[in-house]
Amino acid sequence: MQEEIESRILNLIVSSSKFIDRTLKETVGKYLAHCKAVKLNKAMNSPVKHKGKQTVKQLFEQVRHSRNPA
Numbered sequence: 001m002q003e004e005i006e007s008r009i010l011n012l013i014v015s016s017s018k019f020i021d022r023t024l025k026e027t028v029g030k031y032l033a034h035c036k037a038v039k040l041n042k043a044m045n046s047p048v049k050h051k052g053k054q055t056v057k058q059l060f061e062q063v064r065h066s067r068n069p070a
Contacts, residue, residue, distance in 0.1 A: 050058050 050062075054062075
């Protein structure tokens with residue numbers, strides 16, 4: 001009787017550990033995907049700042065973005 005109870009307790013511990021592992025893995029994966037999406041969105045919305053020599057097109061884009069920040 002006692003061994004059966006201990007066996008069931010161990011099975012419960014193992015299965016709950018596996019459940020926690022799967023949940024944490026899924027949560028961390030979703031968080032990393034969210035961070036990547038935010039970083040990508042931020043990069044897509046901000047204008048590229050060129051340094052050094054620039055073409056006329058790049059200069060016009062800078063002027064256009066400085067006049068219309070939205």
